[in-house]
Amino acid sequence: MPAPSEALLLIDLQRDYFADPELDRCREDLVATCNDLVRAAREVGVPVVEVQTVHETDRSTWTLTMHEDGQGVVERGTEGVERVEGLDPGGAEVVEKTRDSAFFGTDLAERLRDAGVRRVVLCGVSTESCIAATARDAFALDLEATLVSDATASVDWSEHDHTLAMLETQHRQDVLTGAEVAERWRAEPGN
Template sequence: MPYVIDRIDPSRTAMIVLDMQYDFVDEGASMQVKQASAMVGRLSDTLDFCRTAGIKVIYTAHVHRSDGSDMGLYDDLIPQIAERAALVDGSSGAEIFPALAPAEGEHVIKKHRYSAFFATDLDLILREWGIDTVVISGTTTECCCHATARDAMFHNYRVAFLADVTGTVDYLEVGQGALSADDIHRTTLAILARTTAHVMTAADFRALVAGEPSA
């Protein structure tokens, strides 16, 4: 059976906004995720709803030090990171896209791997807040959003994964066949729905917060 969340208590829920940074969202950026760029307005509205409802919002920013001391294998995986052309800690490209800027008092967790839980204090903060449910938004669906959702479930958080405020990119051929962003997004949602999270739309999420039954 699909994983189902039948209610959301705003006081015990946190929205995690993953990596909505200039280098991923800005038009023409070297690592632009067009699906992420296209959903900025919908995500902004969802964040406004969370703040009004009393749901805490916490951001992540995927960054690396310019000296490569936290790089790991990304030098081999992603050319823009290897060349220090994107996601450099302290650069303008690593900042949160302004239309989604954190409100006063909201935290930005700097992370160096896909999962927002890996080698960060995210779990510590969530537990201090008394959170038992996390909502996943941002980019990319199959990497940072997927990894964070999985780690949240491993840490015993209930996970709501927002299908229409997460997004990814086309995959070029690297030996296993090219894949479109739409195919990657849809497949990841299907996997998460079976194994990890309640996959829902932003509208579904609002309804659950309002106390309406889950579809």
């Protein structure tokens, strides 16, 4: 089987982000779709990367809004930084980040380039922030991106829909369901 040209990125599927009632409401369905995608990726040899936001408790990595609010989230050593209940990334590589984009201040682009990846498949939260920032940076890095409509979520579904439509139009990024992505992987060995 040829080396896959795609990678699955699981973004910010961590406890603190599901403290919001709307994200908690859709958590089980979102996690189930992500787990289905992980299994499909493993079947065809697509690498899986779990991207986690991890902030230091000394505030050195906090964002401007965290400083303004005087409150940290996803801090190292807390329960909030842990993987959301039910997620099974199946031994995925882990990349830690401190900003919205999975590429900002990380070695993710180099890892993907070294693996021959030309397209990233994005799942996780939140659609209008970390998913969108990662998708925009993928575009800037000349990586194609697929946004998984039923494996991304937002506290505001109008923002979710608007963001997916904007990225599809502005950057010509695919918006597919998890089942459509898995079908594409199975139909196109080596992607």
